[in-house]
Amino acid sequence: MSLIVYVRDRDFYFLHSGKEKVSGIFETDQDISGFLKENKISNVTLVFSRPSIFVRTLEFPFSSLKKISQVLLEELAPLFPVPADELEFSWYVVSREKSKTTVSVLAIEKSKVEKWLKHRISHKFKLKICFEPFILSNYVSKTALLNTFLLIFVDGNYLARYTVKNNIIIESSSSYFDPDTIDSAITEKINQNQAKLPVICLGDVSTGKFQGCRTINLRRDELSSSFLFSVFESLPTLSVEPAFKLYPVRHVEIVLNPTIIAGIILYLAVVSLMFRPYLTANQVQMKVNEINRQLEETFRAAF
Numbered sequence: 001m002s003l004i005v006y007v008r009d010r011d012f013y014f015l016h017s018g019k020e021k022v023s024g025i026f027e028t029d030q031d032i033s034g035f036l037k038e039n040k041i042s043n044v045t046l047v048f049s050r051p052s053i054f055v056r057t058l059e060f061p062f063s064s065l066k067k068i069s070q071v072l073l074e075e076l077a078p079l080f081p082v083p084a085d086e087l088e089f090s091w092y093v094v095s096r097e098k099s100k101t102t103v104s105v106l107a108i109e110k111s112k113v114e115k116w117l118k119h120r121i122s123h124k125f126k127l128k129i130c131f132e133p134f135i136l137s138n139y140v141s142k143t144a145l146l147n148t149f150l151l152i153f154v155d156g157n158y159l160a161r162y163t164v165k166n167n168i169i170i171e172s173s174s175s176y177f178d179p180d181t182i183d184s185a186i187t188e189k190i191n192q193n194q195a196k197l198p199v200i201c202l203g204d205v206s207t208g209k210f211q212g213c214r215t216i217n218l219r220r221d222e223l224s225s226s227f228l229f230s231v232f233e234s235l236p237t238l239s240v241e242p243a244f245k246l247y248p249v250r251h252v253e254i255v256l257n258p259t260i261i262a263g264i265i266l267y268l269a270v271v272s273l274m275f276r277p278y279l280t281a282n283q284v285q286m287k288v289n290e291i292n293r294q295l296e297e298t299f300r301a302a303f
Contacts, residue, residue: 003041003125006132006228007112008049008158009176014229015039023225029115036123044125045240046116047228049132050160050174054080054087054107057094063101065093065247073249076105086110089249092242094170104169105249106131130240132228133162133169138239139231140200141167143216150193152186152213154203155227161189163197167243186210203227 006012011026013035022039026032056079060068072091077084087107094102113129120127136153140146141164151162159182160174177185190199190212199213204227207215218230232238 001039001041002043002045003039004045004047004229004232005116006047006049006226007052008226009051012225012228014225014232015041016233021221021223023221023223023229025225032115032119033122036119036125041123041125044116044120044127046113046127046129047132047135047240048108048112048129049158050172051158052108052112053131053133055172056080056105056107057102058105059100059102061100063096063098065101068101068103069247069249072103072105076107076249080107082109088113090246091249092168092244092246094168128240131242132160133172134242135228135231135238135240136160136202137162137164137167137169138241138243139235140164140202140216141243142235142238144198144200144214146198146200148197150190150195150197150199152189152199152201152205153227154182154186154201154205156204157182159185159189163195165197169242183209202231 001015001017004014005026006014011032013022013024013026015022026035056076058072058075060071062068073084073089076089080087086109088110089105089107091103091105094104096102108129116127119125132153136151140149140151147167148165151160151164153160153162157176157179158174159177161172162169163171175185186201186205187210190210193199193212201210201213201215203218204220205215207217209215218227218234220227220230224230
């Protein structure tokens with residue numbers, strides 16, 4: 001059985017097993033543990049929403065991806081509200097020229113993943129981490145047969161906006177709105193389409209409600225906790241991976257192997273034993289020289 005968990009302001013979940021569908025919200029860690037005990041979960045897909053992702057765009061005056069990977073972590077460190085060692089990073093190329101490369105960096109808090117890693121150890125399931133922007137972009141690309149578009153995703157009072165060019169997410173933003181103001185917020189997002197891209201409205205939007213956009217309707221059961229799960233139901237073969245290569249940002253850590261440490265200590269001990277006679281001989285010779293000097297001074301004084 002596969003469980004999808006959508007991490008936003010809360011942890012929404014969806015379990016689909018044959019004809020049976022279960023959807024809801026995990027309020028506490030105890031809720032998660034109890035649910036996993038009750039259901040034999042073999043796979044968990046953890047989907048991070050746009051508000052749960054830190055996104056930064058950086059530009060480098062060179063095109064070498066290897067060089068970018070070497071300096072990226074140092075460049076990123078001051079750009080986030082939490083320490084870099086508390087984040088997991090991924091990045092991809094937005095545009096690349098001979099003398100300039102623009103990359104987009106995604107970061108999620110490790111603490112939000114670690115609790116699921118603990119559950120994975122206890123309940124023995126496979127864990128996959130993916131991102132809302134890539135899932136929605138892949139869905140529109142498959143269903144609307146577009147690779148360049150402006151996507152507006154509405155899920156209750158949540159609104160996300162993605163600019164996609166050649167299946168690469170160029171820009172993204174999200175926010176929460178009061179039910180009375182969300183229609184005007186959608187209209188504003190549509191009017192901000194200065195590049196005149198095809199506009200796709202996905203989710204909790206009625207067909208024909210907004211001018212200048214194409215609406216993709218999603219069926220949602222009354223018990224479903226999010227329209228994102230309707231995307232998975234509508235296209236079961238949907239890929240959660242982006243259409244472009246996603247690179248990890250690795251923290252450089254020095255790991256000392258106990259075997260290597262023991263070998264170094266043993267080597268130093270052998271070297272010290274080998275040089276001990278030489279050091280002892282030097283000390284004896286110094287004492288002999290000192291005695292000879294004293295004898296010579298005594299002889300001179302007596303003479």
